[in-house]
Amino acid sequence: MSESKEEQGPMVPGDKAQPGAENAGEDLCPTCGGTGRYRGEECENCGGSGRVWVPVGTP
Numbered sequence: 001m002s003e004s005k006e007e008q009g010p011m012v013p014g015d016k017a018q019p020g021a022e023n024a025g026e027d028l029c030p031t032c033g034g035t036g037r038y039r040g041e042e043c044e045n046c047g048g049s050g051r052v053w054v055p056v057g058t059p
């Protein structure tokens with residue numbers, strides 16, 4: 001079996017909202033500042049993407 005989904009992967013520790021959700025938006029990862037790397041290694045907070053999902057639409 002070889003499923004190759006181009007969708008968002010599983011949530012990463014930095015995600016505060018469901019990836020792809022209507023009320024969620026991407027923001028720069030506060031840990032790595034959007035670089036995807038932290039202290040010479042892949043940022044664990046964002047999984048190396050440099051972005052995390054956060055809730056949006058709140059006043």
Ligand SMILES: [Zn+2]
Nearest residue numbers: 029032043046
């Ligand atoms: Zn990060």
